[in-house]
Amino acid sequence: MAAAHEEAARRVWGGAVPLQVHLHDADVTAFPPPPPFLTLGPRIGYLPLLIPIIKAHFSNALPPGVDTVWFEYKGLPLKWYVPIGVLFDLLCAEPERPWNLIVHFRGYPSEILSPCEGEDSVKWSYMNSLKEATFIITGNSKSVMNMSQADQIALWEAVMKGNLDGFKNISTRLKLGPFEEDGLVRTASTERQRQQGSDEPESPGSGRPCRVPVRLYVRGVQEDLEDIEDALPVSDWESVSYINRPFEIRKVEGRSYITLEHALQTLLPEFFSSDAQNAEELDPAAGNSDTTDPSRSSQEADTTKKTKVKLIRVQGIELDMDIPFLWVANNLKNPEYYLHVCVYVGTRKQ
Amino acid sequence: MAEAEAGRAAIRRALRSLKRRHLAEEGAHSPAIEALTRPFAAHALEWKEKAEKHELELQQCYKAQSRLSEQLVTEIGEGKASKALLKEKEEMVTSLQAELEKTSEENVQLKQSLDEKTKALDLLIQEHQSVKAELEQALTKLKVAEDENQSLIDRWMLEKMKDAERLNEANAMYEEMVLKLKTAGVGGIQHNAQQEADGIIRRSEAGYMDTPIPSTCTITIRAHDGGCGSLMFEHNSDKLISGGQDQTVKIWGAYTGALTSTLHGVLGSVNDLAVTNDNKFVVAACSSNKLFVWEVNGGRPRHTLTGHTKNVSSVDASWVKSCVVASSSNDRTIKIWDLQTGFCKSTIMSASNPNSLAFIDGDIICSGHRDGNLRLWDIRSGKCTTQIAAHLDVTSVCVSRSKNFVLTSGRDNVHNLFDVRTLEVCGTFRATGNRVVGSWGKPCISPDDNCIAAGSSDGSVYIWSRLKNETPTILEGHSSPVLASAWCGLGPLATSDRNHIYIWS
Numbered sequence: 001m002a003a004a005h006e007e008a009a010r011r012v013w014g015g016a017v018p019l020q021v022h023l024h025d026a027d028v029t030a031f032p033p034p035p036p037f038l039t040l041g042p043r044i045g046y047l048p049l050l051i052p053i054i055k056a057h058f059s060n061a062l063p064p065g066v067d068t069v070w071f072e073y074k075g076l077p078l079k080w081y082v083p084i085g086v087l088f089d090l091l092c093a094e095p096e097r098p099w100n101l102i103v104h105f106r107g108y109p110s111e112i113l114s115p116c117e118g119e120d121s122v123k124w125s126y127m128n129s130l131k132e133a134t135f136i137i138t139g140n141s142k143s144v145m146n147m148s149q150a151d152q153i154a155l156w157e158a159v160m161k162g163n164l165d166g167f168k169n170i171s172t173r174l175k176l177g178p179f180e181e182d183g184l185v186r187t188a189s190t191e192r193q194r195q196q197g198s199d200e201p202e203s204p205g206s207g208r209p210c211r212v213p214v215r216l217y218v219r220g221v222q223e224d225l226e227d228i229e230d231a232l233p234v235s236d237w238e239s240v241s242y243i244n245r246p247f248e249i250r251k252v253e254g255r256s257y258i259t260l261e262h263a264l265q266t267l268l269p270e271f272f273s274s275d276a277q278n279a280e281e282l283d284p285a286a287g288n289s290d291t292t293d294p295s296r297s298s299q300e301a302d303t304t305k306k307t308k309v310k311l312i313r314v315q316g317i318e319l320d321m322d323i324p325f326l327w328v329a330n331n332l333k334n335p336e337y338y339l340h341v342c343v344y345v346g347t348r349k350q
Numbered sequence: 351m352a353e354a355e356a357g358r359a360a361i362r363r364a365l366r367s368l369k370r371r372h373l374a375e376e377g378a379h380s381p382a383i384e385a386l387t388r389p390f391a392a393h394a395l396e397w398k399e400k401a402e403k404h405e406l407e408l409q410q411c412y413k414a415q416s417r418l419s420e421q422l423v424t425e426i427g428e429g430k431a432s433k434a435l436l437k438e439k440e441e442m443v444t445s446l447q448a449e450l451e452k453t454s455e456e457n458v459q460l461k462q463s464l465d466e467k468t469k470a471l472d473l474l475i476q477e478h479q480s481v482k483a484e485l486e487q488a489l490t491k492l493k494v495a496e497d498e499n500q501s502l503i504d505r506w507m508l509e510k511m512k513d514a515e516r517l518n519e520a521n522a523m524y525e526e527m528v529l530k531l532k533t534a535g536v537g538g539i540q541h542n543a544q545q546e547a548d549g550i551i552r553r554s555e556a557g558y559m560d561t562p563i564p565s566t567c568t569i570t571i572r573a574h575d576g577g578c579g580s581l582m583f584e585h586n587s588d589k590l591i592s593g594g595q596d597q598t599v600k601i602w603g604a605y606t607g608a609l610t611s612t613l614h615g616v617l618g619s620v621n622d623l624a625v626t627n628d629n630k631f632v633v634a635a636c637s638s639n640k641l642f643v644w645e646v647n648g649g650r651p652r653h654t655l656t657g658h659t660k661n662v663s664s665v666d667a668s669w670v671k672s673c674v675v676a677s678s679s680n681d682r683t684i685k686i687w688d689l690q691t692g693f694c695k696s697t698i699m700s701a702s703n704p705n706s707l708a709f710i711d712g713d714i715i716c717s718g719h720r721d722g723n724l725r726l727w728d729i730r731s732g733k734c735t736t737q738i739a740a741h742l743d744v745t746s747v748c749v750s751r752s753k754n755f756v757l758t759s760g761r762d763n764v765h766n767l768f769d770v771r772t773l774e775v776c777g778t779f780r781a782t783g784n785r786v787v788g789s790w791g792k793p794c795i796s797p798d799d800n801c802i803a804a805g806s807s808d809g810s811v812y813i814w815s816r817l818k819n820e821t822p823t824i825l826e827g828h829s830s831p832v833l834a835s836a837w838c839g840l841g842p843l844a845t846s847d848r849n850h851i852y853i854w855s
Contacts, residue, residue: 011368018379038383040376097375256353316375317367322353323360332364 008331012315013164015043017088018098019050023058024072027105030061038098042162043085043315044334046122047071047078049160054103068108068116071101074233077109080116081125083334089313089342090217090240093231112237123156126336133337134176136213136246143174159335167335176337178330179212179249212329214267214339216243221310223346228311231344243268249326260328261321264312264343271308271345311344533608561796563813564843564854567827569607571851573600578846579790581836582623584646590836590844592851593620593634599644604842604853613644615651624667624675631689633675635662641677643689653692657685663705663789670712676729678704678717686729698732700725705789706747710756710770718744718758724768738773740766745786750795751839757802759786759793765804767816779804779814781822792834796843803843805832811845811854827852
């Protein structure tokens with residue numbers, strides 16, 4: 001299983017969204033207009049970090065003068081401090097590869113986006129998120145505050161270049177986890193060991209991290225959506241709720257581990273708690289319709305349970321609801337120790 | 351455990367979907383994107399380079415073409431020119447062939463004439479050679495004649511030279527004779543005749559005849575530059591010998607004032623003079639610690655007497671033996687010399703510096719010393735026989751012709767006359783104004799012992815009579831202090847100052 005963890009982290013760090021960047025018509029000053037620029041955007045990376053190479057590509061066709069560069073997808077200016085992977089998962093209901101973005105070199109929409117001054121802004125945003133996460137996990141942010149300047153720079157360099165080993169070297173010194181996983185993830189030998197000493201009381205609060213920093217992006221879609229592909233594009237950040245909530249690790253009665261479902265219920269009671277029961281009640285009807293396919297049985301069960309929640313996407317994949325939440329938190333987290341979860345919720349508002 | 355299994359399965363599924371996502375996203379697109387981004391740049395560069403290269407080549411081609419076309423033009427021009435040249439040449443060839451024929455004919459003619467000429471030349475050469483041989487013979491003859499001529503001239507020249515020598519000798523003889531005649535003078539001859547008439551030998555004996563007291567200056571001679579320190583007459587002769595600071599000794603005729611001869615070779619000034627009794631040699635005492643001896647006849651230097659270590663102050667020759675000379679020096683010695691050999695016979699040491707000395711007898715000399723004593727010495731034993739206090743400082747000693755009296759002068763300006771036999775003072779002479787001139791003043795006694803002459807620093811000469819105690823006769827005429835005086839046996843008195851000698855009679 002250790003290899004599996006390693007593999008998951010590598011996939012997360014190596015993940016990249018193919019981007020096709022078009023220059024906005026208003027910024028074109030050359031004829032013929034320059035061809036779109038194809039590149040890979042790292043999932044854990046941020047859009048402003050791509051600006052230098054994009055600028056180089058379009059340098060011949062740019063109007064004179066300098067302004068902040070910004071990106072747009074289907075009329076929506078993209079928030080630069082959200083990782084590329086999250087933006088992609090959130091805004092492309094059906095993954096569009098390559099992802100067509102429009103780049104602007106003029107007219108920064110400062111009323112929508114917070115100002116960005118290149119790499120430094122991104123770095124500080126990253127460091128601030130890391131501090132928040134540290135505070136949530138350990139109760140204070142000392143370990144980040146006390147980091148040496150050289151370590152900070154090295155850490156940022158590792159994040160920028162997607163260098164997982166370099167990141168690990170420094171991040172282990174922050175002592176942020178991993179979260180102690182439930183028996184499920186343990187190897188056979190440790191399992192046995194645990195069984196022998198099962199009388200020992202579980203003490204999750206004793207120096208162990210007991211809270212998980214989670215960022216939830218809740219996007220509303222049409223309630224009667226048949227296929228996720230048909231979801232209307234997001235035209236406005238107002239329709240996306242951006243929720244920062246820590247998840248407290250607590251033993252759940254009658255279960256050996258915390259499932260993703262349980263965690264989400266705790267985190268988003270408004271979408272899960274009451275309606276879940278309704279869903280369960282409604283379950284048989286939905287279940288019957290699709291029981292013929294056994295391979296999709298679990299997914300069906302998920303959808304039947306949550307009528308409202310259309311889709312949950314973490315790092316570009318849809319997860320089973322019974323997956324151990326702490327494994328997800330350990331392996332699918334972003335470098336700032338936040339777990340970014342995109343949730344598509346059906347709303348009645350059309 | 352079923353739950354756990356379910357969880358694990360979920361994780362596996364999650365991993366699988368991660369893999370799928372990977373394949374769909376970066377796995378599918380990254381190679382294409384990389385392939386798109388890289389080669390384009392590379393191609394563009396390559397093409398650009400190629401295009402540049404081709405352009406360069408094209409330029410070179412153009413250049414080459416233009417060059418070639420230029421060449422073509424020039425070559426065409428050259429071709430035309432050469433064609434024209436060829437035509438000219440062909441014409442020339444024909445004309446030249448014609449000329450050649452002509453010239454070959456001429457050549458044959460010329461050859462014939464040349465043969466004739468060469469024959470004529472051969473003949474001429476033979477003639478020339480014969481003429482040359484004749485010329486050489488003539489030249490050799492000429493040379494022989496010239497040689498003979500030369501030898502004849504040489505011989506003639508030799509003869510001429512001999513003649514000239516003989517003529518020179520005759521001239522020299524004549525000159526000598528003229529000189530002799532001059533020195534003798536007309537007066538001299540008369541005087542000699544008179545003397546012979548009177549009987550010179552008789553007259554010269556002391557006390558036999560009276561010496562007149564001189565009163566007038568007869569002759570003034572400019573003798574020595576820088577001072578004439580000593581005067582001396584030859585025995586029984588009118589020849590006056592003078593020695594001075596100019597390193598010469600001169601011999602004069604006292605009656606004529608003519609210079610007879612000059613003796614050279616002295617180093618330093620002459621302090622005193624002496625003549626041997628046979629009038630053969632003159633001895634000069636010099637400040638250069640030496641005595642010089644000349645032959646009077648011919649003036650050849652005979653000896654240089656060395657041995658004194660200081661200024662030789664005085665010299666006198668014995669009147670008995672011809673070759674004995676005594677000299678005194680500031681090195682407090684008196685030396686006796688043998689003129690035959692030129693060696694010092696004996697040396698007498700004295701307690702005080704002898705300023706002046708004179709022979710009294712053949713073996714007795716008297717000397718005046720700086721300590722004021724008059725000493726008499728026997729030169730055979732070298733011992734002092736008598737010592738008399740005479741003055742404060744005896745500057746001069748003079749012995750009379752009869753050898754009876756000794757006149758001493760001192761720095762006390764007194765002249766004392768001693769009787770040799772008794773060694774007592776028999777006369778003291780002094781006068782106001784008569785002052786002895788340092789160590790130079792040399793008074794003298796007249797040949798008849800009756801008068802005493804002494805020069806003074808005021809330029810006058812005082813003459814006292816020995817017997818008549820009266821005021822001295824004063825001879826005035828010198829312009830500077832009178833240094834030396836000498837009384838000739840024949841009468842005249844000679845005195846000297848810095849540059850001049852006055853002869854009184």
